[in-house]
Amino acid sequence: MTLAKPLPEYLVRRYHGWKATTFAENKGWYKRLAEDGQRPRAMVISCCDSRVHVTSIFGADQGEFFIHRNIANLVPPYAPDSDHHGTSAAVEYAVRTLRVNHLIVMGHSGCGGVQGCYDMCSGDAPELEETSSFVGRWMDILRPGFEKLEAGDRQDRLTALEKTSVLISIENLMGFPFVREAVEDGTLTLHGVWNDIADGSLESYDPETDRFVAI
Structure with missing residues (x-):
């Protein structure tokens, strides 16, 4: 080499x-x-963004979190017959082998992947529409979220799409049979959070109000 x-x-x-x-x-x-060996109580799926430091945010030590990072903290739909399952394999290992108690999807402000999806779906990033674009095809996971955005200011829509990426990932997680089984058995809980990098705030999704609320 x-x-x-x-x-x-x-x-x-x-x-x-x-x-x-x-x-x-x-x-x-x-x-x-x-x-x-490792015995983490929680798995965190976060963005690759270098500004998002999960262990620092939660004051975690080595061995405490099982962390998987990808563009825009997305979980793809359950599709066992397709190719290349980096995220799906990490989820399977965390739930079936490590038996984590909590699975946290963490989005953040200023997400470049989410902005790429927004621009692609708006017709402003034709290069991401190319079949050869790995980022574009990955961001197709979030495309249904863009189509449901309400009209308004661009920045407000981007923030809404960042939070939608968290919810789509949680929804897709429930499509994995072993995740659904663990949730229904009460051995696993799913959580969605969004971090504002600029002010350090953290919001958690509240299913009762269908809103992200400050922690």
Whole structure:
């Protein structure tokens, strides 16, 4: 493999800093994680966006969350006969093998993937309509949400679509037989949250009011 290069020096320095401090101060904990395996209580499906730091937001330690990240925190519909199941495989492993108690879908403000879907569906991003666009075909999952948006200001509609991405993912999760079974058995609960990056606020979906409310 001649194309791969050594890590950038700044990352090497950061690694050595972590190894000499955080790791050195918690060797017992890391040894326990290695020997006992992971037992996370929750899975979080969040966006790939580098500004969304799930463990920091919830003050989580290693071994606490099983995290899967993808563009716009989307869960595709249950489709076992199609190809390439990165997200679906992560969900299956979390629910069937790790037996997590909570599955959280986390959206956020300023989501580039959601904006791409919005522009694509508005006819302003023809490149995403190309069959060769991985992002465009992934964002097709959210297309039904765009079609249901109410008229209004662009920014308000984008925020609404960001929250809709969370709800579509939860709806699609319930299409997975093993997820539905766990929810109906009471061993798994689904949660939807949305994070405003600028002010650090977090909103949680309330099914009784069908709204996201501040936590």
